[in-house]
Amino acid sequence: MEYREVNPTREYLARLETGNDWRSEIEALAREEDVEAGWFNAMGAVQEAEIWFYDQNEQTYRSVTFDEPLEVAACVGNVAKLDDDIFAHTHAVLSRRDGETLAGHLDSATVFAGEVHLRAFDETLERTPHERTGLDLWLNE
Amino acid sequence: MEYREVNPTREYLARLETGNDWRSEIEALAREEDVEAGWFNAMGAVQEAEIWFYDQNEQTYRSVTFDEPLEVAACVGNVAKLDDDIFAHTHAVLSRRDGETLAGHLDSATVFAGEVHLRAFDETLERTPHERTGLDLWLNE
């Protein structure tokens, strides 16, 4: 395990805009406030969503699209630098009207309503290629 | 996107009382400590639960009741003012004994055991009607 003590700086509450992209909204907040390392929690609902599943053997992402209204029952993620840009690594748990649940890595989703808490750290957190998994990970020096 | 930098004041750990209502317990904590804006995370188990799904077209909530013991695998929510009272907007991911998962907006649930972390902010966070979604949302001025 690699870990680092981090120093919190600022924190934010955000309401995501109906019709915009869920992950892009969080990245826009991070860019506007110069957050290069942060942790977030969110909840709400989306109009449709594209979830990715990482194939651990093939080391590639596979996409599944759910073209239907879904609640965002839980959303956990973090902000770091990737290829000189800001990337919000976003996982989400979504649900249908009967409570049936879908979850995974959230690539994109159209916001119906979204409530976010973002906590920023005064650190550099940078994703670089991690050989064993094929993923871009931080604290990977 | 609308957002606001918030100033944390106090934070709390709570153990919810067996037999009481999950959401009411969180609201009672907020009222007792004068928390009018906060973010929480929780986990535990419930004896039964009523989950709501928001119909985005009809703009009404539909209810589903699960009358069975369930784990609370994840619970994310926030505290704000709504109609001059405290409202804990609560989403939850619940699971059955075989791991099958149910999720959504948690209206009510009978606590079996509950562990909560609440972070309070020195802000006014007030829910008002949001025309486009029909929901009561904060940062909606």
Place this chain on the structure above:
Amino acid sequence: MEYREVNPTREYLARLETGNDWRSEIEALAREEDVEAGWFNAMGAVQEAEIWFYDQNEQTYRSVTFDEPLEVAACVGNVAKLDDDIFAHTHAVLSRRDGETLAGHLDSATVFAGEVHLRAFDETLERTPHERTGLDLWLNE
């Protein structure tokens, strides 16, 4: 409800090591940094997982093993003392490649990749037997 205001001390970001046990990694971080009370959020993926469901009537845990790669869509937990050792009470929401979701109390899981945010409190948080549920709970004096 029992609750306590808590004082945050330090916080950490951790990258869990591929091949190691998910929960043991979090407990190792807590031990190394003398964290006896904390709250964490995590996300990532595992190679397999053992989930427990607590039978509220029989007051015993039942185990289900999923021997397959799974995303960790959300993970919520807390650190406390139990029997003079550190215990990370860990709940998780896992998902399959089609988005199908499994969730519950995470006993063990082999890390594929894991990202954790741990917030430490300057408190004593100790689990003791709670008669009504048969669980070991904190703030149970």
